[in-house]
Amino acid sequence: MATEGQALQLVTLLENELIRRRGPIDRHNAYYRGDHPLKFASPEFAKFHGDRYRDFSDNWTQVVADSPVERLTVTGFLADGETKADRDLWRVWQVNGLDADSQLGFLGAVTAARCYVLVWGDPDDPDMPVVTFEDASQSIVAYEPGSRRHRRAALKRWQDGNQDFATLYLKDEVWKFSRPLQQQDKSPQMADVDEELKRWRPRELPHEPNPQPNPMGVVPMVELPNKPMLVEDPISDIAGVTAMQDAINLVWAQLFTASDAASFPQRVVMGAERPTIPKLNSAGEIVGTQPVDLDKFQVDKVAWITGKDARIASWPAANLAMYTSILEVAVGHLAAQTRTPQHYLIGKMANLAEGALLAAETGLVKRCDEKTLWYGQGLREVARLIALAQGDDRKAEALRSGRVLWADTESRSHAQMADALLKLKQLGFPFEWLALRYGLTPTEVAEVVKMREREMEMDPVSEITRSLTGGSPEPGAEQAPDDEPEEQPDAVGLEGLEGAL
Template sequence: MADEQELQKAKALVETLERELSARCSPIDVYKAYYRGEQPLKFASDEFRKYHGARYRDFADNWVQVVSDSPVERLTVTGIKPYGADKADGESMRVWQANGLDADSQLGFLGAVTSARAFALVWGDPGDDETPVVTFEDASSCIVAYEPGSRRMRRAALRRWQDGDTYMAVLYLPGEVWKFERPVDRRTKTEDMADVDRQLDGWRPREMRDEPNPQPNPMGVVPVVELLNRPLLVDDPISDVAGVVPMQDAVNLLWAQLFTASDYAAFPQRVVLGAERPMIPILNAAGEVVGERPLDLEKLAADRIAFFSGENAKIAEWTAANLEAYTKVIEVAVGHIAAQTRTPQHYLIGKMANLSADALLAAETGLVKRVEEKQLWYGQAIREVFALIALARGEDSKSRDLRSGYMLWADAESRSQAQLADALLKLKQIGFPFEFLALRYGLTPAEVVDLLAMIERENQLDPLGAAAAMMAQRPAPAEDAVALEGDLLAEETA
């Protein structure tokens, strides 16, 4: 067990990081609620909220989810190539797959897009030295402290979560790892009693049966990596949802007003003018008139009976309200969301009338660039995750190569099979190797290895056919290659 001075220092660091983490949680909780469609009615007048707010409590025309999901569905890690290597590292991807990160990475990317940041944690597995444990963590449960003046050198990290009526926390330092716990905050009636509770319910070292606390950190670095979404030089990263929330509130209000207008004025309304409401006499047991009561107009309407009194009575009509005015404003608001977030309009509006393939590609250019930006920023963090995996396996040299390598992603652009095949054929004709073309086609490095093995087996079974195929696929002469390259550049420009 550590001495008292080290314990108090670690405890103070946990309390400081927790305060910062708690301050971040408020906007994160809002963004996650909007993603789920839990959106309170905003911008409504007090009178509208009083009479109609309750009926729209559970309604939301949820565009936040579409904006968040659209880039994530195109963010797929296919491998990592270490610095100086000719091929992607298969063992790193084995660990990636063994931890289920082909699916969980999507959750991490979605968390970063929605909450402005997400985290990845790497730690060794006592039961399997070759396969470290890698998990993605939510922005409301982790925080990383960096060296002064650096955005990458990590000094400490805190992971906090609730287990029943107890908060658990793990403090990661380059040389050691501390585990703490404390009771969930109590509800007290006075400030003095709150101070007493805080003193009694502060962080304390967690009782560990089979391991020391603190325990040494064999990797020598903080094993928590932060994935930043739209980072800034001197400020916090920005969520893709932050700019959508106000317009989402406006769209929900417009729908609420449209529904209310359709309830009251969507159909022609007939009104009787110049007539008093008909009254029915009230008789006692002897048949004498002892009073009167108004006629039940709803019963008259149900029985299809019209009743008018007064010589000046006449019928007038109010025309139905034009609800198209609301829908046009909603379309404008949704168009603003599309423009601000670089989400294709056909993702939001759903109108695709006679769009050519080139027009569809042009419409998705903003989304493709948005995805490529995220591949750049998230890729830096994922490279560090792979470097930590190597460190956890005791492979220091490989860790340096992975940290300096580059990520392999699935193509962010969505193209038809015919377009893709035509582009790859032209690249083949100007000399690009088959392995490169297979990766551009969308195969993972492991699938490319399997494909090359299949081709090798086919060549062994039919050597003459393989030789003929090699002759047919030889690169074109230099002048033809220049012409083909010009055609390809012209096509990409168009």
Template sequence: MADEQQLSRALNLVEILEKELVTRCTDIDKYKAYYRGEQPLKFASDEFRKYHGQRYKDFSDNWVQVVADSPVERLTVNGIKPYGDDTSDAESMRVWQANGLDADSQLGFLGAVTSARSYALVWGDPDDEETPVVTFEDASSCIVAYEPGSRRRRRAALRRWQDGDKYMAVLYLPDEVWKFERPVERRTKTEDMAEVDMLLDGWLPRDMGEEPNPQPNPMGVVPVVELLNRPLLVDDPISDVSGVVAMQDAVNLLWAQLFTASDYAAFPQRVVLGAERPMIPILDKQGNVVGEKPLDLEKLAADRIAFITGENAKIAEWTAANLEAYTNVIEVAVGHIAAQTRTPQHYLIGRMANLSADALLAAETGLVKRVEEKQLWYGQALREVFALVALAQGDEEKAKALRSGYMLWADAESRSQAQLADALLKLKQIGFPFQFLAQRYGLTPAEIVDLLAMIERENELDPLGAAARLMGQDSGPADGTPQADGEAAA
């Protein structure tokens, strides 16, 4: 059992880290709500909000989701190659697959894109010592503290979540792991009572039965890794959603105004000019008229009746409103979102008229570079995740090699099959090996191994055909004519 000094230090760390985590959650919850399309109507005038605000409170033209999803759909981990090895590490990918991270990694990447950061946690599994547990965690539930002057050396990490009427917390240190709990905050009426609740409902070590608390950390490092999105040298990382929120609010308001104009002014409108203001009789309890009061003209306006007082009353008419004025501005606003976030216009506008393959690739250049930047930063964190897996398995040398290795990602660029095959054929003709070409084609390391085994079995069944194919690949046409561009050798 830990002494009082250790416990006091651990409790102090939990309180400080939780306070910073709660502060971050304000923006995190906002960005996640915008991703889901829960976007309040903003920038509206007081008059518009008074008469129409509730009508559009549940409406949003959600471009935030498109901006966030567009890079994530191109982030696919194919493997990791340790430093000094010629092939990817099969054991690391076995653990990756066993934890379902081929799917859950997409959730982790989306969390980082939306909330500016997400986390990966690695811990040993007592039921399967060869397969550590790896999970991705949301930015609202985890926080990591680093050593002063470092953005990589982790000193502590906290994971907090709610379980029923209690908050649970796990404090990860390089040498030990603490587990705490406390009741969910109670609503109090006065500041003094709030202080009493804080003292009574503070963090306490969780009763773990026969399991020690704290327990030793066999890996010797904090097992939580932070995936940063668009990090800065001296400031917090930036969410891809943060820069879209203001323009998203403007687009929602423009649509609300367009709907209102369509409802009120899409057809010719009639107006009464010059008539006296209508009066409403005032009745007593017996139903007798005891006076009169003027009709509320604002209510008439809400009921789509324009009543203008004055002499010589007459009826006039104006033509229907031109709604294209709104749609043109909305299209410009969406174009700004595309330019600012490097999201291809055809993802947002949906116009693809007679685009050639080269034009389509050029249109997606910004998105491809954006994805490659995320591969760089997320890959750095994932190398550390795979190193933690090796440490959990007790292999320190492999952990060092994985930290110095590099990630294998699926191609971030989208090409047609014909374009890709033509490019790979040209690379083959100048001497690139088959395994490299198979990787560029998009096959995972496991699929490449299976493909090589299939080729070997095929060659064993037909050795003469294999020799003929090999000779055909190494020589040009028999008549000596030059080979056409992109044409395979006979």
């Protein structure tokens, strides 16, 4: 049991680490939304054109982040020693709306380098735990020294109204704290006065002790890392894209500027004075001259040029193709670095065979398989926490070495998939395994199996075929005794057959 001082010390340490991580998380989320500052520009270019292109971005980071997430779909959980997916776990998954929320969690992990899953019991329904995906900007897990899996504590911190809230999860207990929301624009004098109010204080709730016991006996929050490292923090998929994204935005800005200023042939008059027109007063008398508005020449398409040395020259239009070629190279580099298929980015489809398209997506498929490996390890622990929250210790122990079932990350046509499954069926793979491979969830597979059984019961031909091929005999059918000798072939018939051969 931790004291209040020890709990507050843990909250302070975890909050400081959470604040340290917040900067990159906010930056990567902004890039995903398309909020990109104009960079790599000269001071002069930024001075004259920075505001013009402030809200423009050719957002490729969103495509890079979305491409693996759209292929990550959990279909079930399989405990160790079982051959069928656990239906109770899948019911908890669906009741908590995790079919949709898991996609939000995976996207958060791809952009922010990690996300978290919190499991806690529902006092109103002990058989249905509450499972939520948590954002990395609000949650953090602390591990035991020297371990990357044994969790020591977890913190969730968020704001609501004019209050800051924090919940500290330990193995044996849960602490809840709150404090007034800190204002950033206060004077130093007022900051000193409010220093005492900034401290975390235990949050008292009716009908709930603080701290309250943790019946699961483990920290109920799990981290899902993206591209984990042995000693460093996990890596966001967007972290390596931002520099190239800034370069692409700059080239587009320069292309637009060149298109506006030099995309048409320019003509210039040399050796002549600027044309003037008489300047009249209110009585219509000429009182002087004034230069002609040059914009009028652009509208009227006519200019009166005088002077014996006057001549006209022209500048050719700027070649903008070099900008588009640079953009294509930049997008190609981005695709290669992130293992995103180029047809996802460039948008050009050639007359390619299915095999060629599958080969083009090999990098993305491997990238998705890596994520299912690391996310699956965390989700397997989530399944164990669900079993612990339900009080099923036996299932929780079996899930420690269980596995998470995922939909196929490779995109195939129905014809290709059917042909592959048919060949696997001929090799002896069972129907239920093939149905899972096809992409059905375990619940859907169970329904299909029941449908097949009903169809076979209604089809008398299939019943006869099953009994003739060694299936279960019809009720009342007599079987030959096991010790009855088999009928031997006629020796004469065999000799005649040999003579014929």
